[in-house]
Amino acid sequence: MDVERVIQEALDNGYSYAGSLDISTMKPLNEVRDMCAADKCHAYNKNWACPPACGTVEECTAEIKTYSKGIIVQSTTTLEDEFDFEGIEELGKRHAKTTVDFTKYLREHYPDSRILPLSAGGCMFCKQCTYPDAPCRFPDMRTAPLEGYGIFVSDLCKKNNIEYNRGKGTLTYVGAFLFD
Numbered sequence: 001m002d003v004e005r006v007i008q009e010a011l012d013n014g015y016s017y018a019g020s021l022d023i024s025t026m027k028p029l030n031e032v033r034d035m036c037a038a039d040k041c042h043a044y045n046k047n048w049a050c051p052p053a054c055g056t057v058e059e060c061t062a063e064i065k066t067y068s069k070g071i072i073v074q075s076t077t078t079l080e081d082e083f084d085f086e087g088i089e090e091l092g093k094r095h096a097k098t099t100v101d102f103t104k105y106l107r108e109h110y111p112d113s114r115i116l117p118l119s120a121g122g123c124m125f126c127k128q129c130t131y132p133d134a135p136c137r138f139p140d141m142r143t144a145p146l147e148g149y150g151i152f153v154s155d156l157c158k159k160n161n162i163e164y165n166r167g168k169g170t171l172t173y174v175g176a177f178l179f180d
């Protein structure tokens with residue numbers, strides 16, 4: 001897969017920004033993973049894409065290393081003020097939908113490629129995740145959170161020369177796609 005082409009395809013599919021990702025900057029950290037265990041997002045131990053089901057920090061590190069290329073994607077909005085919870089929720093929904101749409105697009109257009117979609121928050125492809133009672137229903141559509149893989153997101157953006165803070169009053173959600 002060609003990185004520049006996939007960046008353009010990400011933009012065409014609805015992301016606000018996209019840029020190349022140096023896989024060597026993907027360094028899962030126990031400190032980030034520990035924040036998942038605090039369960040602030042209420043997805044810990046409730047989703048196949050989240051810890052502990054997505055694997056240990058060591059396993060995530062090993063999995064990431066099997067990929068050679070990647071891109072970072074972002075969805076950005078401008079909030080009315082810091083209490084604009086509606087705007088925050090809308091951005092979350094938009095980012096999740098764009099991630100599902102783009103994952104589908106990549107699976108269809110690159111059927112022979114290995115692709116790891118990483119997003120923000122637990123996988124929301126199914127209304128109700130089957131975890132832990134039955135296996136994941138759509139492994140090809142499963143999107144794991146960057147934080148769940150132990151990635152310090154703002155630092156990842158910085159190391160790849162991609163703005164994380166897009167200006168006063170803006171909010172940005174980040175994702176990544178790893179591939180070969």
Ligand code: SF4
Nearest residue numbers: 048123126129136137
């Ligand atoms: S695809 Fe469905 S079953 Fe699999 S992790 Fe996502 S929500 Fe859960």
